[in-house]
Amino acid sequence: MSHQLAPAPGSTTIEVSLKIWRYDADTGEKELKRYDVEAPDWVTLLDVLDIIKDRQDGTLAYRKSCRMMICGSCGMRMDGAAVLACKTRMWDIAQSGHVPVISPMGNLPVIKDLVVDMGPFWNKIRAVKPWLEPGYDEVAEKERIVSQQQMNVIQKEALCIMCGCCVSECNSMESDPEFLGPAALAKGMRFVGDVRDQTAVERLNDLNSEHGIWDCTRCYFCNERCPKGVDPRDAIAKLGAESVKQGIDHDMGAKHAKWFVHSAKTTGWLRETELVPKTQGIVSAIKQTKFALDLARHGKVPPPFPPHVADRVQESRALYNLVKEQGRDGALGIVQGEHALGRIEFTEEAGMKSSDPEIQPGVEPPHPEE
Ligand code: SF4
Ligand code: SF4
Ligand code: FES
Structure with missing residues (x-):
């Protein structure tokens, strides 16, 4: 099902599709869900999430506040790379027909959907x-x-x-x-x-x-x-x-x-051959002699002298x-x-x-x- 927001005067609408990783930390349930919306041509990723939440699925969780790249709330991943949702325009992506995968930021525990701790x-x-x-x-x-x-x-x-x-x-x-x-x-x-x-x-x-x-x-x-x-x-x-x-x-x-x-x-x-003795000391260098000789045998390190x-x-x-x-x-x-x-x-x-x-x-x- 697609939904439409009224475009601003002079603007047109575009079809935007996203796949979003839905996750509930309480139940452990995880699902990649696809959403299709019709939106004004100026929309950002954050606008598209707002449309989905307002018109299709009120349970979708994500953070936002300023909508203008100031507050730092809307970090998430698009196709595996971290972005600010409010800085990411959707026009080119929608025109290319690509359906990006949206997931929460990495290296932080996920609480729900796109919200991390x-x-x-x-x-x-x-x-x-x-x-x-x-x-x-x-x-x-x-x-x-x-x-x-x-x-x-x-x-x-x-x-x-x-x-x-x-x-x-x-x-x-x-x-x-x-x-x-x-x-x-x-x-x-x-x-x-x-x-x-x-x-x-x-x-x-x-x-x-x-x-x-x-x-x-x-x-x-x-x-x-x-x-x-x-x-x-x-x-x-x-x-x-x-x-x-x-x-x-x-x-x-x-x-x-x-x-x-x-x-x-x-x-x-x-x-680099002299790196270990000069920084870790002679004892450590001696312990690593076999490793160094193996490297030298395979042509990975040049002889240190001259x-x-x-x-x-x-x-x-x-x-x-x-x-x-x-x-x-x-x-x-x-x-x-x-x-x-x-x-x-x-x-x-x-x-x-x-x-x-x-x-x-x-x-x-x-x-x-x-
Ligand atoms: S990406 Fe890191 S350094 Fe850059 S604004 Fe965000 S928190 Fe600060
Ligand atoms: S290891 Fe971390 S802090 Fe260092 S350059 Fe890579 S991303 Fe930046
Ligand atoms: S909503 Fe504030 S930086 Fe995106």
Whole structure:
């Protein structure tokens, strides 16, 4: 049976079909049900769910509030990839004749249909202390002004609407549910990089604990699926760089990162054969000798001696020195993705230049009268 909403003047209607995973946690019943509706051509996935709920099946459960990509309530999966339902236009999909499968977000317990329990998500956000620790209790006599440049360090992280789409797609959380995960770590960077916060080192130490930043597998799915351009993986990379800069490098992940930098600087090459002895120590290397010999026998690793040196190794050394000279060995050294480049363009249009001096996380804001 199909139903029709009145189209807005000038618009037409389209036929939209969805298959939705229906689930009841109380009974354990699960069923993939198909729904067909006729809807105005401007509809989003959320609008289609509303039509189904209003006209066909009032028992369908999903979350929503703002309908405009602000509240973060309507995260769900379409064909296995997390989306915000209110951001997903249905026109192209309906025109192609494809019938998408709608399911709840991953890595969170399902309560009913498309509604997941966000409790584990909020626990992790809470664990990174998502509030400012300015180091003073009294109300400031003067307004403490933070410049746009200082906020640029955490501009992307501040965009998070806590929808959970990144958590839904996180490969590391799938194998280790205790991993803090992309949303909480992006929130962590939002405060580590805030010039008003006085606890960056303490925060970095916490985030370097077990299940912290170094457990990320760098799959970049969180960047891929985040509907707001937060790029949580970039935030995690910034936390790693800041940690190493502050000398917080006890985790194996930090040791790996440091070795890779050293290796690239000295030979222009990632000498993976030396990775284990240099980062895990000789004892661990000896224990893994048989494994290493098997790899070598199958041509999977080059012989460690003499080390292979790239023809133009001076270029990687010059790059290393440049990064050092420019002081970009912390968060500012992280190469940003296309989202950030788009924002730089926007900033320049708004009258600021990308060549304006950048501010390091943790640098005190100069008072305007100074
Ligand atoms: S980082 Fe992006 S995907 Fe993750 S919770 Fe925030 S807005 Fe959602
Ligand atoms: S890049 Fe890291 S945090 Fe992001 S989805 Fe992959 S494992 Fe998770
Ligand atoms: S309903 Fe608020 S983000 Fe979609």
